[in-house]
Amino acid sequence: MKYTCPHCNEKTFTPLQKALAGSMKSVGKPCPNCGRKCCNGMAAIYFDCIITIIMFIAIMIIYFKADSSVKMQSVLLMAIIIIARFILSFLFRMFFGKLVQPIRVMK
Numbered sequence: 583m584k585y586t587c588p589h590c591n592e593k594t595f596t597p598l599q600k601a602l603a604g605s606m607k608s609v610g611k612p613c614p615n616c617g618r619k620c621c622n623g624m625a626a627i628y629f630d631c632i633i634t635i636i637m638f639i640a641i642m643i644i645y646f647k648a649d650s651s652v653k654m655q656s657v658l659l660m661a662i663i664i665i666a667r668f669i670l671s672f673l674f675r676m677f678f679g680k681l682v683q684p685i686r687v688m689k
């Protein structure tokens with residue numbers, strides 16, 4: 583399974599390369615075929631936004647519900663949530679959304 587480059591329309595990006603290509607705010611990754619830069623489209627930004635909100639809500643709930651007796655567990659749980667947010671974001675970029683041309687494509 584490969585993703586299509588928005589410049590040359592060849593299937594050149596593997597899911598891992600796509601995940602590492604960054605969002606539209608980044609400079610993107612060059613296509614192995616045509617050398618022009620590609621990045622993840624708006625879907626990745628929306629998804630990041632949604633899971634970041636969920637992450638903050640979850641952390642807030644843990645923060646206000648936890649008393650001192652479970653402090654270590656709640657800190658650990660918050661760390662897991664933050665790590666999970668990055669993993670989910672990465673997996674989303676690997677398997678969902680399209681490659682597009684970055685906004686900052688020209689110098």
Ligand SMILES: [Zn+2]
Binds near residue numbers: 587588590592615617
């Ligand atoms: Zn290309």
